[in-house]
Each structure stands twice: as C-alpha cells, then as structure tokens.
Amino acid sequence: MNRTGTLALACAALACASASAEVDWREMVQKCKGITDDGALAICIREGIAKQEAAEQVIQDAANAKAQKEANSVAFLLRESSSSIASTVGPKIGDGGASLSYLRDSLKNTDATVAKMAVFAVWPVPKSWASLQPFAGAAWQRDATKQPKKDTRELTAGMLGPFWATTTGPGTEATTLFTTFQATHRNDRYGTTDGDQLRAQLDWAYEPVSSGRLLGGLAVLPHVAGLVRHRSGGGPEDGVWRSAYAGVAMAKPVDIGQYRFKITWIARKLFDLKVPDGNVKRRDEYSNLSVEYFFTDPGDKNAPWQSSFFISRETGADFLEYGDKVAKTTAGLKLKFR
Amino acid sequence: MATYADVKACAIDVVDDFTEMDLAANYAPAGKANFSAKTKMTSLTINETTLAGMTIRFNKAMGKLCGDSWNKVGSFDMVKLTTVGQCIQLACAKSGTNLPVGEPK
Numbered sequence: 001m002n003r004t005g006t007l008a009l010a011c012a013a014l015a016c017a018s019a020s021a022e023v024d025w026r027e028m029v030q031k032c033k034g035i036t037d038d039g040a041l042a043i044c045i046r047e048g049i050a051k052q053e054a055a056e057q058v059i060q061d062a063a064n065a066k067a068q069k070e071a072n073s074v075a076f077l078l079r080e081s082s083s084s085i086a087s088t089v090g091p092k093i094g095d096g097g098a099s100l101s102y103l104r105d106s107l108k109n110t111d112a113t114v115a116k117m118a119v120f121a122v123w124p125v126p127k128s129w130a131s132l133q134p135f136a137g138a139a140w141q142r143d144a145t146k147q148p149k150k151d152t153r154e155l156t157a158g159m160l161g162p163f164w165a166t167t168t169g170p171g172t173e174a175t176t177l178f179t180t181f182q183a184t185h186r187n188d189r190y191g192t193t194d195g196d197q198l199r200a201q202l203d204w205a206y207e208p209v210s211s212g213r214l215l216g217g218l219a220v221l222p223h224v225a226g227l228v229r230h231r232s233g234g235g236p237e238d239g240v241w242r243s244a245y246a247g248v249a250m251a252k253p254v255d256i257g258q259y260r261f262k263i264t265w266i267a268r269k270l271f272d273l274k275v276p277d278g279n280v281k282r283r284d285e286y287s288n289l290s291v292e293y294f295f296t297d298p299g300d301k302n303a304p305w306q307s308s309f310f311i312s313r314e315t316g317a318d319f320l321e322y323g324d325k326v327a328k329t330t331a332g333l334k335l336k337f338r
Numbered sequence: 339m340a341t342y343a344d345v346k347a348c349a350i351d352v353v354d355d356f357t358e359m360d361l362a363a364n365y366a367p368a369g370k371a372n373f374s375a376k377t378k379m380t381s382l383t384i385n386e387t388t389l390a391g392m393t394i395r396f397n398k399a400m401g402k403l404c405g406d407s408w409n410k411v412g413s414f415d416m417v418k419l420t421t422v423g424q425c426i427q428l429a430c431a432k433s434g435t436n437l438p439v440g441e442p443k
Contacts, residue, residue, distance in 0.1 A: 056439045064436045071431035072409050125410035131393040133412030161413040162391050174356075176391035178413070207356070210387040219385055 025052065072124050080116040082139035082156045082184055083199075083320040103145060112144035118154075125161070132159040132179070141321070151189040152322075158182035158199075176210075178203040192233030193322045201225035203249075212252070222248045231276075239276025245269060245319070247286075260294045270319045284325075286316040292334070308334045340404050342435055346442060348403050349429040352396050353422055357382040361422070366443060375423025375442040382422075389416040396429075404433040 028048035120137035212219040247268030254261035272281035290312035390413040426442040
C-alpha cells in the first residue's frame with residue numbers, strides 16, 4: 001500500500017474514532033505526513049491510534065462508572081397524581097405528566113391556581129426481594145377555580161412489579177401477574193376526604209394480548225383491585241370503607257406519522273363491600289378515552305421532555321382520586337418530564 | 339466474573355424469548371444480521387407491558403450468569419428500554435460489567 005493510501009486509512013480510522021473521543025486527529029495526521037521513512041511513518045500512525053484508543057478508553061471508563069452508579073441509585077419521576085404511579089406497568093394509560101396552571105381574572109381581580117403534581121422516588125430492587133420495586137412519593141392536587149376550592153396533599157409509599165409468571169424460561173405465551181401495593185395518607189384542606197388508604201391492584205398480562213401482537217397492535221390489560229379507606233375528615237362519611245374495583249386498560253398506537261398518535265382507553269367499575277353506617281354502597285363507573293399526538297418520538301426515552309396534544313373524554317367518577325361524577329371533554333397541550 | 343460477551347449474549351437471549359422473531363440467531367454479525375443494538379423493541383413487538391413482565395426472566399438469567407454481582411432490575415428500569423442496545427447497557431450496568439469501547443453493536 002502506498003503512503004497516500006496508508007495515510008488515508010489512518011485518517012479514516014482516526015476520524016471515525018474521534019466521534020467519541022476529543023483527540024485532534026488532524027494534527028496527528030499532519031505530523032505523520034512530514035515523515036519520509038516508511039517505518040517511522042508506521043510508528044507515528046500507531047502512536048496516534050494508541051493515543052486515540054487511550055482517550056476513548058478514559059471516556060468509556062467514565063461512562064461505565066456513571067451508568068453503573070445511576071443504575072443502582074434512586075430515580076425520580078414526575079407524574080400527575082399519586083395513583084398514576086401504577087400505570088408505569090401497562091400501556092401507559094393515565095400516565096399524564098404533572099401540570100401547574102396560574103389563572104388571573106382581571107375583571108374580578110382574582111387569582112387561581114390549578115395543580116396536578118406528584119413526585120416519586122423509585123429505589124432499585126433489593127437483592128433479597130422478588131422483582132418488586134419500592135417507591136415513595138408526595139402529591140399535590142389543587143383547583144382554586146372551583147367553589148369550594150379543592151386542595152389535597154398526599155404522601156404515598158409502596159411497591160410494584162411482576163410477582164408471578166407462568167414461565168420464567170423461554171416462551172412468548174407467558175402470563176404475568178403484576179401487582180401494585182400502595183399506602184397513601186391524605187390531607188384535604190377544604191374538604192372532608194382526609195384519611196389513609198391501602199390499595200392492592202393486580203394487572204393480568206397474557207403476553208400475546210398485552211403486547212398487542214394478537215389484536216393488530218391493540219394492547220389490552222385487565223385488572224382487579226382491593227381498596228381499604230379510613231376516612232377521618234370530620235364528615236358523615238368518616239369510617240372504614242372496603243371496596244373492590246375491576247377494569248381494563250387498552251392502548252393502540254396508530255400507524256400515522258411514525259406511530260405518533262396513540263389512542264388509550266381505561267374503564268373501571270367500583271363496588272363498595274362495606275361502608276360506614278348511614279352511607280350507601282356505591283357502584284361508581286369511570287371511563288377515560290384519550291387520543292394523543294406526540295410532537296416528539298414517544299419512544300425516545302432519552303429526551304428529558306415530551307410534548308403532546310391531547311383530547312380526552314372522561315365520564316363517571318374517578319374514585320381513586322375522590323373525583324366527582326363528570327361528563328367532560330378536555331383538549332390541550334401536555335408537557336411531560338421524564 | 340462474567341465477560342462482556344457473556345452478558346451481551348444473555349441479554350439478547352432474554353429479549354429473544356419474548357419475541358417471535360429469531361433475534362439471537364440473526365443478531366449482527368452472525369446469521370442474516372437483521373438485528374443489532376439499534377433494533378427497536380417495538381419492531382420486535384415488545385411493548386412496555388412485555389418489558390415490565392420481562393423482569394422475572396431477566397433477573398433469573400442474569401443472576402445465574404453473574405451470581406452475587408447481579409443487582410436486580412425492576413419494572414421501572416425495564417420500561418425505559420427502547421432498543422436492544424439499551425437492554426445490553428442495562429445488563430452491564432446492573433452486573434458491574436464494563437462496556438468495551440464501541441459497544442454495544
């Protein structure tokens with residue numbers, strides 16, 4: 001191989017390598033170019049390559065140390081409510097980002113804030129545990145545009161993950177049971193929904209159905225749950241409420257614009273099993289159908305923010321959030337911090 | 339201690355178990371080389387639910403390979419993965435295996 005060819009190869013190799021290491025390969029090539037002896041030229045090129053590789057190794061070592069530290073550290077998530085943590089498992093239904101709005105009515109000279117925020121810390125799975133991942137969080141829900149105002153603060157802790165599967169070996173027909181155990185303490189500043197709550201939810205995933213493989217991309221995930229609430233807000237509803245709910249979550253990415261549309265639907269029905277004296281057993285239903293268009297690739301988990309436009313139709317009472325019965329359509333822009 | 343090649347092969351093998359496509363046999367540079375670290379999970383019909391459920395199998399296979407050096411993964415860790423390469427990176431990070439320069443490919 002002639003000198004030009006050798007230099008070109010070295011240049012190409014160094015140029016390629018310099019994508020991940022900041023070594024001035026052009027200076028090296030210029031240095032080697034002036035050498036007339038072939039043996040000395042080869043040594044010069046080898047030195048350049050060795051220097052480049054050493055620089056890359058330093059960068060890689062730092063990246064490895066950082067990745068290993070991050071993978072075994074506490075992670076933080078921002079969501080819209082304390083109950084939305086469970087949707088980390090499943091087709092992301094109800095997995096809305098946090099929002100904080102400030103409204104000013106200049107005619108009435110009044111201010112109002114609307115907040116839907118929850119911050120979660122997620123710990124690595126302890127070695128002695130199965131595969132359940134522990135979490136804890138704090139949530140703030142405020143709507144000062146309503147009368148009476150709504151303002152609740154919650155502290156929550158629990159664990160979630162798959163705890164049983166039909167097979168732990170090869171097989172695409174697996175059935176997996178996911179569980180969410182969650183305890184929540186609630187403080188209601190303007191209402192009477194203060195108290196404590198325990199929730200145990202089971203999501204049943206039959207892989208061909210939950211992956212969408214069997215139904216043309218439509219992912220289906222049914223769930224059942226038990227709910228125990230001890231209300232202590234000073235109202236007639238004070239006491240222990242034992243309830244169960246069952247429902248289904250579905251999601252379908254639509255093949256337009258690189259899967260940037262996503263249709264999701266969640267439906268749940270609540271059954272009160274035992275209520276405090278003087279209260280009527282509820283049979284509440286809740287449904288939320290939503291269509292979302294993502295401005296960025298929803299699959300890009302490295303993007304710190306994800307923006308989308310959504311339109312959703314909500315009916316019934318969102319009993320997990322102590323919501324009133326509604327029949328409303330909402331549209332807007334969503335910004336989600338990962 | 340497991341080598342990078344062992345960890346990579348094991349991670350690919352686990353993902354292969356959850357797709358009907360023959361990922362392991364056709365992973366670059368072997369086979370028809372249809373798949374690489376850049377292969378998206380969605381193209382293997384693996385969504386977030388499947389990833390979350392992969393946790394048990396992943397912990398079992400990697401625990402067997404790496405022994406005590408394996409730190410278990412959870413559903414929160416798994417649902418973040420969008421490519422096979424990210425799965426290999428997670429396996430390395432959780433097992434304390436150093437990723438060589440230029441990997442995962």
